[in-house]
Amino acid sequence: MSASRGLRHASLALVTLTLASGCGLGSGQSADSTSDAAKGEVKGQITFQTLQLKPDFTQYIEGVIANFEKKNPGTDVKWVDIPFQGAQEKITADAAAGALPDVVNLNPQFAQALQAKGLFVDTDKAAADVKDTFVPGAWNAFSVPGKTGSYGLPWYLTSEVTMYNKGLFTKAGLNPDTPPATFDELLEAGKKISAAGKGAYYGIHPALENRFITDLAKQGVPILADDSKTWTFNTPEAETYLTKLIDAYRSGVYPKDSLTQNHSKETEAYQAGRIGLFPSGPNFLKIIKENAKEIADQTGVGPQITGPDNVTNMSVMGLLVPKASKNSATALAFAKFMTNAENQLAFSKIVTILPSTTASLKDPYFTDTSDGTATSKARAISAGQIAKAKNLVPVQYDERVTKAVIGKIELALKGDLTAKQALDQAVAAANAITAK
Template sequence: MPSSRGTRLASVAAALGVLTTACGLGGSTDGGTGTQAANKPGAALKGTVRFETLQLKPTFTTYIEGVIASYEKKNPGVDVQWVDVPFEGAQEKMTANAVAGTMADVVNLNPQFAQALEAKGLFVDMDKAAKDVKADYIPGAWDAFTVPGEEGSFGIPWYLTSEVTMYNKEQFKKAGLDAEKPPSTLDELIVAGEKLSKAGKGKAYGLHPALENRFITDLAKQGVPLLDESGKKWTFNTPEAAAYLGKLADAYKKGVFPKDSLTQNHSKATEAYQAGQIGVLPSGPNFLTIIKENAPKIAEATGVGPQITGTSGATNMSVMGLLVPKSSKNQAAAVSFATYMANAENQLAFSKIVTVLPSVSAALKDPFFTDTGDGSAEAQARKISAEQIAKGENLVPVQYDERVTKAVVGKVQLALQGKLAPQDALDQAVEAANRITG
């Protein structure tokens, strides 16, 4: 059974599911006032700020309360009230609050989660309200809260993850693969997967497709244009995309994926890796901790490598952010608190208690991310992911929400089962996606 700590770490990853002071870091360190763009020059901040997070209690209570206490000390006129809600049902609750005009002053959301609300223009434009700190952040992380074809950014990046390649060295050896050289491209991944599956003889497979989580990202990595220049029309039914889907269908036919995997998500892929049922797991470094707790022998056999990429060489990142609704009656203090929570010092501290990455460029220069430390898989993954994320992007447009995902993946599943030709599947997927977002 997964440990409670491992389960909570998974929740942090899903939602994407100790205060120390670091020397020499940049970011918003102006006494906690953050940006002045939302305030009158010299005006003291005051009032109440309600801060709502997704499933961070009780694991991170000490850390969050410590940041709040530090902020309130620097800004004695502000009272920050922290509310934490379970990830399950949070979207429905947030939507209901938006309709009622009762959203918290600062909310913790990922871009896809937030975009349905942003489509209604509900959030403060941080390109304007937090313009003084924008340059502190990794460009790809800041841009994650932009809508293609529209101006402005509706969130401040908070914590990030950047996928690495975890692989079972023992299974690589049995398959005649180089145990020190994991696949680095999608094509290499499929080739390695076929060899691993042959060696597994029906008991272990090469990899898990995790279509819900990976398919559209993998298209983006290969340079497939997901949307047109206006950001209004889906366009991923290209010949190149159809060729890739054809490769996946062929891999499924050859037994590279477990037979029951087509309808399963990333959590099932993680379970399969922990059980020794698949040889490769592209995932966030935070899952190394979960694997170590739940499957120590698999963890011992696990090696790590850079994120698997496509022809474009692009690397993806997952982003969690802090957003300020326009309905907030205390926007100045809310923006100020959000920039303080997400500054370099506080993000670095958070990264040292949970395996995530900071979105502020200066924090990534800390030795915690530039050294391999004890040489463990966790330390290596941390260094690899930090190097990647400096140039990483959130490759999936915010419009690719749960509704679009379901429609697209349904067609892709039919293609893998041989019930639809790859091009037909993508044509139908694009048509369905455009109906949903059109």
């Protein structure tokens, strides 16, 4: 497995890992654990758990661990890496048993259900000394809406760019040097590419499961009320946008068999030259190059598609310290070390991800596009977006809510529901789930 493939599985945890409710806190939890983490002595053994980073990043991770142990004599970091498959079940079971590792690698969506039970050390307090070194949007991703505090240190990030097939742009009469920047431009470009393709290729893949709610948020649609319990995305603006998607599907902008397909199928379609536009993380450029060099050679990149306020989204992965850790001081010190600017910059140079520290992002590596490659351009674009980007999808938008909402949106695109009916029913279904 290549490095880019290895991290692809871990990166999927940024958007796909979810957690069933009802987990217990487990035992061994100290009421003063946040204070202990901030002031305790850094020594002894801890366990550090990641998501499918072996074997591609073994040398890097083990190098950071060795440096930490050298700088902190008497410490011993045991690294455990678990496969993406089955991770949800394992972490759920470990949390219920009070057996989570001392430092755990999670995304906000997954971790929030545990933090709702008060499971993790408050990093707003315990790591206040490093808070200002992180991109604000990344730090704020690890907070529970309606509550004070934060519960994780941001680690690596992704910020979507717009990849597109320059050859298909030219065939459609579009300027191959001018990618779309807005949702209307995206749909218009998609329409022209599909018309030129006449069934051989299409403009866009919908990838509703991954994109629909995020795209609403980018356009200023309020997704969740201030009470953090009531879904509110059935607005006139959302209805207008969904109507545009319905028209696009019915007019052949999307492949007919793509309605229920996910991001993986979208990736396959772009690599096969069957779609012209592919909004996704820049880390997928390496995957495209490995699997379809001819398509990679024709690929251009542009900024993330945004709404009128130019709000961009980011996906976040972080490191969290459970309150139940018997060595929270060492665990927090290690999490700080792993996520510091130097170590994040080194990690970002191994694979196409972004660091969450502002100092790392100032490195010329994220601004130099002199080699003229799509990869360096994508890196510069995504890095430039990060400073003001946010994790736009509410942490409560979990697997259950996603399935209910997207099911209604699919019915609208097929013509079984109007845009308003679909949104109203989606909100009702989401509220019913969240109320439980």
